Amino acid sequence: MATENSRTPAPSGELAGRRAVVTGGSRGIGAAIARELLDAGAHVVISARGEAPDAPPGAVFVPADLSTRDGVRHFADTARELLGGVDIIVNNAGGCRSFQSVLELENDWQYTMDINFLAAVRLNAALVPAMREHGGVVVHVSSIATVAAYPNLLHYAAAKSALETYSKGLSAELAPDGIRVVSVCLGNVETPASKTARTRIVELHGGDADDLTGQWAAEIPLGRLGDPRDIADAVRFLVSPRASWITGSNIVIDGGKTASLC
Ligand SMILES: NC(=O)c1ccc[n+]([C@@H]2O[C@H](COP(=O)([O-])OP(=O)(O)OC[C@H]3O[C@@H](n4cnc5c(N)ncnc54)[C@H](OP(=O)(O)O)[C@@H]3O)[C@@H](O)[C@H]2O)c1
Structure with missing residues (x-):
């Protein structure tokens, strides 16, 4: 019998022939999204700075530091060349x-804005103009830090807030060209990054990493952290023709966390 946690297969081949780039596709949420798009029949190019041992088979990996203008330009040029054009970003x-007071973080503001906000602005500027000829979909991955404004994450929250506002505005500009633009606003998802975050928080403030995981899960109405596949499923839907009337939306995927804050 189907349960709430069993997944109904999405239509196979629904993205056949579509050409997608997924930044940060070497692990965590990005790798799950890349895997899902490949499964749907898309050609997928991913990027990251380091190695990509967990990258999904079939994805083409292009090393690039997307916090820099040159890194974004290199990734955009290489992906365009490899794919012959891009339909999904x-x-x-x-x-x-x-994870400290923003007053102590002078040196980290620029990097945080670069990787969480300006990387998307720059990549879209490089790839979207050609997309205007045939349409496409742009997805931005944001965070419920924009809603909760956690004190030790304000630089990150500010960068993601900028991303969400930009995403909404870009959708209006590109709708006449048949290009949809959406953002997904994520709660706590179990990834290498969330594991690192737990370790850093425990180092800074004491406590136990397992207790912290339990505490985070207890604050989520659905009782568990997200799985990268929860996000990848939603993104697969959003970039597919099934979502053809969805643009300008910011889709919250957080197990009910932000609803419980109201
Ligand atoms: N996990 C969560 O709970 C959560 C919640 C809300 C929002 N999000 C958002 O979801 C997205 C994915 O998060 P995640 O948890 O999957 O993180 P993750 O496990 O750390 O993966 C991040 C990916 O981005 C790449 N990356 C990081 N910095 C980069 C740079 N400067 N240039 C190029 N690639 C870079 C990483 O590879 P390299 O390090 O090798 O470059 C990796 O492939 C992020 O935008 C994050 O803010 C996550």
């Missing part, structure tokens, strides 16, 4: 590398 690379 998933701006997923991002994260937070410091």
